[in-house]
Structures are given as structure tokens and as C-alpha cells.
Amino acid sequence: MKKVVVLGGGIAGVECAIFLRKYNFEVELISDRDYLYIYPISIWIPTKEKKLEDVIISMQDLANAHGFKFVKDKVVQVNKDSFTLENGGERKDFDYLIVALGQQKLKHKGIEYTYSICSTPEETLEYTKKLDELINQKKGGKLAFGFGGNPNAKEAVRGGPVFEVLFNVDYYLRRLKIRDNFELTFFAPMPKPGERLGETALKMMDYMFKKLNIKSFTGKKIVEFTPDGVLLEDGAKIESDLTLFTPAGDGHPSVKAGNLPQTNAGFVIIEPTNQVKDCENIYAIGDSAALEGPEWKAKQGHLAEVMARNTAYNIALKEGLEKGSPKTYIEHINILCLMDMGNGGGLAYRDDKKAMLIPLPIVGHWMKKGWGMYYKLSKLGKIPRLPGM
Ligand SMILES: Cc1cc2nc3c(=O)[nH]c(=O)nc-3n(C[C@H](O)[C@H](O)[C@H](O)COP(=O)(O)OP(=O)(O)OC[C@H]3O[C@@H](n4cnc5c(N)ncnc54)[C@H](O)[C@@H]3O)c2cc1C
Numbered sequence: 001m002k003k004v005v006v007l008g009g010g011i012a013g014v015e016c017a018i019f020l021r022k023y024n025f026e027v028e029l030i031s032d033r034d035y036l037y038i039y040p041i042s043i044w045i046p047t048k049e050k051k052l053e054d055v056i057i058s059m060q061d062l063a064n065a066h067g068f069k070f071v072k073d074k075v076v077q078v079n080k081d082s083f084t085l086e087n088g089g090e091r092k093d094f095d096y097l098i099v100a101l102g103q104q105k106l107k108h109k110g111i112e113y114t115y116s117i118c119s120t121p122e123e124t125l126e127y128t129k130k131l132d133e134l135i136n137q138k139k140g141g142k143l144a145f146g147f148g149g150n151p152n153a154k155e156a157v158r159g160g161p162v163f164e165v166l167f168n169v170d171y172y173l174r175r176l177k178i179r180d181n182f183e184l185t186f187f188a189p190m191p192k193p194g195e196r197l198g199e200t201a202l203k204m205m206d207y208m209f210k211k212l213n214i215k216s217f218t219g220k221k222i223v224e225f226t227p228d229g230v231l232l233e234d235g236a237k238i239e240s241d242l243t244l245f246t247p248a249g250d251g252h253p254s255v256k257a258g259n260l261p262q263t264n265a266g267f268v269i270i271e272p273t274n275q276v277k278d279c280e281n282i283y284a285i286g287d288s289a290a291l292e293g294p295e296w297k298a299k300q301g302h303l304a305e306v307m308a309r310n311t312a313y314n315i316a317l318k319e320g321l322e323k324g325s326p327k328t329y330i331e332h333i334n335i336l337c338l339m340d341m342g343n344g345g346g347l348a349y350r351d352d353k354k355a356m357l358i359p360l361p362i363v364g365h366w367m368k369k370g371w372g373m374y375y376k377l378s379k380l381g382k383i384p385r386l387p388g389m
Pocket residue numbers: 007008009010011012013030031032033035036037039040041042043073074075076100101102103117118119158160161254285286287288299300301302303304336337338
């Protein structure tokens with residue numbers, strides 16, 4: 001049986017390994033963490049609704065459940081015929097290689113004074129600790145929440161989780177009856193952050209900011225972060241004791257260090273089948289891959305999973321284990337986001353024809369919690385999968 005090496009144990013890499021095993025390929029998954037970190041439900045760590053152990057799945061448990069080999073190591077370079085590991089050195093022992101390493105974040109001046117919910121789990125825990133200090137020791141403070149853009153890859157902007165943490169922190173402080181002791185500010189350099197979710201979503205966000213007394217600074221470039229705030233291009237300053245900031249995504253360093261075809265931002269250039277351009281036996285999936293498609297497209301978890309399943313199928317097709325035509329991700333490009341607000345949520349959907357936001361008071365929150373539970377149990381094979389999930 002052919003050997004497939006999957007680089008990266010996130011949402012995309014794990015789904016691909018699971019589906020490759022259904023065709024009996026020999027699969028080795030290499031990742032730098034010995035657990036899968038479920039980003040979409042990590043938004044509740046700062047507000048104590050989830051602990052780290054609630055939002056991870058042990059990689060060895062996944063490997064045992066599906067029969068793949070897991071190796072913990074850091075990938076430092078990916079090339080057309082090899083990859084290099086920090087401890088394992090250069091390797092060429094694969095028939096197919098899958099790049100599923102996610103993305104890194106753009107660097108901003110003074111970024112060390114900020115915390116991102118979209119980076120490492122350690123950073124989210126550190127943010128949680130700082131928020132605790134403000135709540136328990138200082139009994140108040142100024143909190144800023146923002147995200148940045150990447151002119152070379154608009155689809156790598158990640159705003160949804162920042163809105164989610166902002167609304168959850170607001171609700172958390174209200175539950176603790178100390179919201180009045182805090183000033184909450186949102187900021188982003190684009191004039192209409194969240195615009196790709198459509199006009200209704202923008203109006204709803206504006207309405208929520210006013211209702212919840214959240215200040216907003218948009219359309220001004222970020223110059224620098226400082227220990228006590230955010231400096232903007234017109235000399236304005238957002239005072240902040242604790243800044244949550246998610247820079248836009250950028251290509252993975254190991255891809256940038258190698259010779260795979262890549263965009264200016266360092267995302268791997270792929271065919272609609274996820275095969276890397278001009279590389280017969282290499283595929284890229286999830287956030288590492290450059291996306292084709294409409295202006296409003298976004299890198300999302302559900303698309304990462306479609307890419308992963310398509311890739312397993314397309315490799316099986318090449319090997320004569322499937323019949324039919326190759327599957328592509330293009331027709332699955334949409335934005336599907338269940339945005340949590342602490343005491344409810346909203347289902348945002350966007351495709352070529354429509355953009356809508358359905359408010360889901362109370363139930364939206366529990367739907368997202370339910371999805372998290374379903375995700376964990378179904379990945380471990382403890383409950384059956386729903387079609388297409
Ligand atoms: C806070 C947050 C909330 C989100 N909410 C939603 C949502 O509600 N709905 C939705 O559809 N999408 C959501 N997303 C987006 C979604 O999580 C991503 O699109 C998805 O995780 C991409 O999967 P991936 O496997 O490509 O990357 P990742 O999940 O980032 O996985 C990359 C993997 O590679 C490993 N890795 C990285 N570098 C190396 C290296 N050098 N060597 C070895 N291993 C390495 C990492 O440890 C990780 O296991 C959210 C994202 C964040 C950050």
C-alpha cells in the first residue's frame with residue numbers, strides 16, 4: 001500500500017489522515033503538538049466556559065482510533081521532493097505528501113504587547129491570566145479587541161473569533177456584575193470590518209456595539225502597539241490595559257523556506273483538486289493553501305475539512321481505488337459561521353447569490369457548544385458522523 005505523509009495535525013490534517021485510512025493507505029501524521037487544538041471552541045477559554053483540556057483531542061487517541069502513525073516533530077522546510085524536520089532531518093520516504101500546516105500571523109510593530117486568540121494555546125491561556133488579573137486584582141480596566149489585514153491575501157483575515165471573544169467577554173463581565181468598571185473598544189484598519197458577511201451583518205454589529213456600549217475605531221491603519229495601547233495612523237491612541245489582536249494570516253514559514261509554488265504571501269498554489277501546481281504527488285489543504293474564488297472568500301474550518309476529504313478521494317482515484325472524476329473545493333466556497341455572543345449567537349452565511357445573518361438568541365450559543373461536542377466524539381469514532389461533517 002502507498003505511503004502518505006501528512007504534515008500538520010490540525011482540522012485539515014487530521015480529517016485527511018482519517019479519510020486516507022478509510023482507503024487503507026499507510027499514513028504517517030507529523031505535527032508539533034501532541035493534540036489537535038479545536039480553534040472554534042477555544043473562544044470560551046478566556047471566559048472560563050472551557051478549559052484547555054476541553055478543546056483538545058489527544059493525537060495518539062486519534063491515531064489509535066484510525067490506525068495512523070503519529071510523530072511529534074517540527075517541520076522546518078517543505079520542498080517538491082522532500083521535507084525537513086527539526087529532529088528527524090530531511091525525509092523523502094513518501095509516495096504522497098500532504099501539506100496541512102496552517103498559517104502564521106503577520107508581524108506588527110509592538111506585537112509582543114498583544115495577545116491573539118488565533119495563535120498558540122499558550123497565548124490564549126496567557127490572555128486569560130491577564131484578564132483574570134484585571135478582574136480580580138484591579139477590579140476594572142480598558143480592554144481592546146482588534147484584527148488586522150493582509151493586502152496580499154484578503155482571505156487570510158480572521159475577524160470572526162475576535163468579535164466572538166469581544167461579545168463573550170462583555171457578557172462575562174455583565175454576569176460578574178462588573179461591566180461598568182471596564183471600557184471595551186474594538187478596532188480594525190479596514191473601513192467596514194466584517195463586510196464579507198454582508199450588509200445585514202454590518203448593521204447588526206453596529207447595533208450590538210451601541211447597545212453594549214463598545215467603542216469602535218475602524219478605517220485607521222495601526223502604526224504600533226505599546227504596553228498601554230494602540231497607536232493609529234492619525235496620531236489617535238486607543239488606551240488599553242490588555243489588547244487582544246489577531247493579525248491576518250501569512251504563509252507558513254516552512255513553505256516560505258522551500259520551493260513549492262507559492263503566492264507572494266507564501267500560501268501554496270494548488271489546483272482545484274488540492275494537488276499542488278506542477279507537483280503530481282503533493283497536496284496542500286486548509287489554511288496553508290491559496291484559495292481561488294470570489295473577493296469575499298475566507299479560510300475556514302469547514303472548507304479545510306472539504307479539502308481534506310477531497311484530497312483523500314482524489315489520491316484514491318489516482319491509485320485506482322475510486323471511480324469517477326476528481327473532486328474540487330471550488331463549489332464549496334461559502335462563508336458559514338455560527339458566531340457566538342455569549343448568551344446567543346447568529347448564523348452568518350454567504351455564497352455567490354446571497355448573504356444573510358440569522359439571529360439565534362440563546363439557542364445559537366448551545367448549538368455551537370453542541371457542535372464542539374459532536375466534533376470531538378465523531379473524530380474519535382465514538383458517535384457516527386453526520387453527512388458532510
Ligand atoms: C479562534 C478561532 C476560531 C475559529 N472559528 C471558526 C468557526 O467557527 N468556523 C470555521 O469554519 N472556522 C473557524 N476558524 C478557522 C479554522 O479553525 C481554521 O480554518 C482551521 O483550523 C484550519 O485548519 P488547518 O488544519 O489548515 O490549520 P490549523 O488548525 O492551524 O492546524 C495546523 C496544524 O499544524 C501544526 N503545525 C504548525 N506548524 C507546524 C510545524 N512547523 N511543524 C509541525 N506541525 C506544525 C499545528 O500544531 C496544527 O496542529 C477559527 C479559527 C480560529 C483561530
